[in-house]
Amino acid sequence: AQKVxxxxxxxxxxxxxxxxxxxxxxxxxxxxxxxxxxQPPSGELVFLIRRNSxxxxxxxxxxxxxxxxxxxSSFNFTITAxxxxxxxxxxxxxxVTPGGFKTIFGAGTxxxxxx
Amino acid sequence: xxGVAQSPRYKIIEKRQSVAFWCNPISGHATLxxxxxILGQGPKLLIQFQNxxxxxxxxxxxxxxxxxxxxxxxxxxxxxPAKLEDSAVYLCASSTxxxxxxxxxxxxxRLTVL
Numbered sequence: 001a002q003k004v005x006x007x008x009x010x011x012x013x014x015x016x017x018x019x020x021x022x023x024x025x026x027x028x029x030x031x032x033x034x035x036x037x038x039q040p041p042s043g044e045l046v047f048l049i050r051r052n053s054x055x056x057x058x059x060x061x062x063x064x065x066x067x068x069x070x071x072x073s074s075f076n077f078t079i080t081a082x083x084x085x086x087x088x089x090x091x092x093x094x095x096v097t098p099g100g101f102k103t104i105f106g107a108g109t110x111x112x113x114x115x
Numbered sequence: 116x117x118g119v120a121q122s123p124r125y126k127i128i129e130k131r132q133s134v135a136f137w138c139n140p141i142s143g144h145a146t147l148x149x150x151x152x153i154l155g156q157g158p159k160l161l162i163q164f165q166n167x168x169x170x171x172x173x174x175x176x177x178x179x180x181x182x183x184x185x186x187x188x189x190x191x192x193x194x195x196p197a198k199l200e201d202s203a204v205y206l207c208a209s210s211t212x213x214x215x216x217x218x219x220x221x222x223x224x225r226l227t228v229l
Contacts, residue, residue: 047218050217097215
């Protein structure tokens with residue numbers, strides 16, 4: 001069975017601090033995709049990144065970076081120099097190819113960034 | 116480019132009543148998804164269409180929920196009859212291809228069942 005665990009329910013930081021959101025996934029499939037989405041207070045989920053299981057390269061996009069480690073089944077997300085606008089709920093998701101590319105979301109981590 | 120449209124944005128009904136939600140995906144997107152997001156949880160996939168065919172509906176409570184995607188464009192999700200535990204936000208999303216692609220989400224419909 002596939003599963004995504006985001007153990008941190010809520011994180012609170014002060015602006016300009018770095019913060020890492022953890023994501024641990026479970027799947028027996030060798031081909032899968034991992035995603036991060038952001039859900040701001042407005043409610044619409046916004047795509048941040050996609051990674052396939054064959055690409056373990058870390059990625060940096062501005063203040064955002066992602067660390068994918070197959071050995072620990074983790075796909076962690078770091079925000080450097082956090083800003084108030086980063087306050088949102090962040091979801092990690094797993095899509096597996098057998099069975100029609102079903103997407104499983106984690107429970108989410110709510111990030112509060114205080115000024 | 117217009118985003119995913121959903122209506123209504125809010126709905127309050129009594130238990131055992133019926134309700135329907137509408138979704139218009141981004142033009143040209145072949146895949147459409149309906150998710151249920153209960154407060155404090157991540158979205159749970161209810162049904163996934165590719166064009167007007169169902170790819171996955173394994174988590175759709177088929178005794179009360181139904182969905183269709185006419186002509187491979189708009190979609191409606193219906194609940195009949197509603198239960199208290201159906202209170203949630205119903206999210207529609209679309210993507211260009213399969214479930215491996217980036218999904219674009221609509222604003223959701225918040226359903227309250229009293």
